[in-house]
Amino acid sequence: MNQQRRVAVTGLGLISPFGGDLNDFFARLLAGESAVSFLRTDDVPRPLAMPFVRCQHFDADAALGRPLAGMMDRFTQLGTAAAFAAWEDAGFSRGQPTKELENWGVSWGTALGGVLAYEKGYRDLWQNGRGRVPPLSVILGMNNATNAHISIQLGLGGVSMTHTVACASSSIAIGEAFRRVRSGEAPVMLTGGSESPQAYAVVRAWEALRILASGDETTSPQACRPFSADRTGLVLGEGGAALVLEEWDHALARGARIYAEIVGYGSTSDHSHLVRPEADGQRRAMQAALSDAGLSLGEIDYVNAHGTATPEGDSVEVAALIEVFGELAARLPVSATKSMHGHQLGAAGAVEAIITVLALHQQAIPPTAHLQEIEPACLGVDHVTSARRGQPLRAALSNSFAFGGSNAVLAFRAVAH
Amino acid sequence: MDSLTLIREFLENRLGVSPELVVAEAPLNDLGIDSLMMLELMFEFEDRFGITLAKGLKSPKTVGEMVALMDRLRSEQS
Numbered sequence: 001m002n003q004q005r006r007v008a009v010t011g012l013g014l015i016s017p018f019g020g021d022l023n024d025f026f027a028r029l030l031a032g033e034s035a036v037s038f039l040r041t042d043d044v045p046r047p048l049a050m051p052f053v054r055c056q057h058f059d060a061d062a063a064l065g066r067p068l069a070g071m072m073d074r075f076t077q078l079g080t081a082a083a084f085a086a087w088e089d090a091g092f093s094r095g096q097p098t099k100e101l102e103n104w105g106v107s108w109g110t111a112l113g114g115v116l117a118y119e120k121g122y123r124d125l126w127q128n129g130r131g132r133v134p135p136l137s138v139i140l141g142m143n144n145a146t147n148a149h150i151s152i153q154l155g156l157g158g159v160s161m162t163h164t165v166a167c168a169s170s171s172i173a174i175g176e177a178f179r180r181v182r183s184g185e186a187p188v189m190l191t192g193g194s195e196s197p198q199a200y201a202v203v204r205a206w207e208a209l210r211i212l213a214s215g216d217e218t219t220s221p222q223a224c225r226p227f228s229a230d231r232t233g234l235v236l237g238e239g240g241a242a243l244v245l246e247e248w249d250h251a252l253a254r255g256a257r258i259y260a261e262i263v264g265y266g267s268t269s270d271h272s273h274l275v276r277p278e279a280d281g282q283r284r285a286m287q288a289a290l291s292d293a294g295l296s297l298g299e300i301d302y303v304n305a306h307g308t309a310t311p312e313g314d315s316v317e318v319a320a321l322i323e324v325f326g327e328l329a330a331r332l333p334v335s336a337t338k339s340m341h342g343h344q345l346g347a348a349g350a351v352e353a354i355i356t357v358l359a360l361h362q363q364a365i366p367p368t369a370h371l372q373e374i375e376p377a378c379l380g381v382d383h384v385t386s387a388r389r390g391q392p393l394r395a396a397l398s399n400s401f402a403f404g405g406s407n408a409v410l411a412f413r414a415v416a417h
Numbered sequence: 418m419d420s421l422t423l424i425r426e427f428l429e430n431r432l433g434v435s436p437e438l439v440v441a442e443a444p445l446n447d448l449g450i451d452s453l454m455m456l457e458l459m460f461e462f463e464d465r466f467g468i469t470l471a472k473g474l475k476s477p478k479t480v481g482e483m484v485a486l487m488d489r490l491r492s493e494q495s
Binding site for chain 1: 431456459460
């Protein structure tokens with residue numbers, strides 16, 4: 001029987017919608033700053049006009065070089081740049097493939113893949129009457145483009161895989177990466193997620209579900225209001241976020257900085273409804289993560305909620321938290337950081353895993369922004385409404401609950417400094 | 418636009434290659450044109466000049482060979 005290894009988080013990289021680096025991103029979250037703005041495009045026949053989170057400061061050519069950036073859809077540009085940042089943050093350098101990297105792998109999450117490339121192709125064919133699309137279209141559009149580019153550029157010879165599970169994509173990608181390091185199959189896994197969902201038909205499809213938040217040029221920054229009595233829905237966003245997961249002794253041997261330990265992963269299915277979430281499935285996922293981690297309820301000092309601000313989803317998640325934590329729920333700090341960085345779909349799980357890791361590393365909990373009046377059905381946990389420091393954070397959970405009923409929960413433990 | 422200028426523009430815009438390096442005897446592979454980029458370059462030619470490249474066409478090895486091929490096809494298909 002394989003001995004289970006401990007797994008360290010040794011590198012973090014993220015394309016910040018605020019434009020700065022990772023520390024700046026987390027500092028702004030602690031300050032309750034919103035990255036949500038109003039997106040208005042010049043699409044025809046009806047421009048997109050909605051609250052959205054853009055990485056408008058991201059310069060793909062600068063981050064990746066023109067030749068490489070030109071071979072990528074935006075979701076791959078965001079993801080690869082985040083991966084490079086995490087790699088460097090972990091203290092690794094980029095060079096030719098070596099024997100040592102032969103079983104280091106990539107596990108990536110995306111819900112939509114290269115949808116912007118597909119959409120450009122469809123516009124060329126159906127709107128502009130062209131008879132064909134460029135040869136790179138397949139390479140740009142394919143869902144595995146990001147992990148393919150990452151493994152090529154970093155010289156990783158292990159598994160190179162994509163997980164597409166809607167809003168839980170990158171949480172599942174991280175969980176599956178964690179398993180491979182824990183089992184000893186891979187000493188290091190580069191994992192995370194990326195998404196660029198601002199394709200015309202994609203946004204129209206989301207609008208049709210009537211779950212996008214209302215907002216205009218003025219009100220957009222406060223449009224995403226998880227747990228709030230007056231919440232109106234979710235705010236879509238683009239993003240890229242990556243983590244380096246490393247076998248514990250491997251990290252110690254090279255003197256790596258360890259942000260936190262990833263200790264558990266629970267994944268379940270609601271097996272109930274395609275869009276309506278179920279508290280029972282979420283409960284089972286959280287309990288599975290806790291059991292996998294060997295953590296007791298009382299050791300959890302923070303939960304980064306899925307908290308998308310949909311009228312239905314938020315109360316179901318709180319109900320599930322109360323089912324899991326029982327009497328402890330009322331004093332369990334919970335925050336929904338999507339209130340500030342939006343819902344980046346396939347990248348959301350990775351962004352929130354990074355936030356949870358940083359919370360443990362810096363011993364500070366970011367708030368749920370814009371939360372003044374909590375909806376009665378969302379009462380029962382300790383809603384964090386302003387940055388919280390001073391109380392020890394020993395372990396934390398990060399929740400991702402997806403359309404289709406797939407639930408993924410990651411458990412992390414703080415390390416002593 | 419002549420064929421050499423198209424190749425120079427393509428290489429500069431897509432691969433960041435300086436136009437001075439794009440001379441007749443330069444191997445396309447050395448300038449970054451691998452099999453995938455060759456498809457893109459051919460697509461560009463077809464698009465810009467309204468010509469059709471046959472499917473089984475043998476890929477040119479140098480810039481000069483590419484220019485000669487394109488010029489021949491343009492005069493044959495105009």
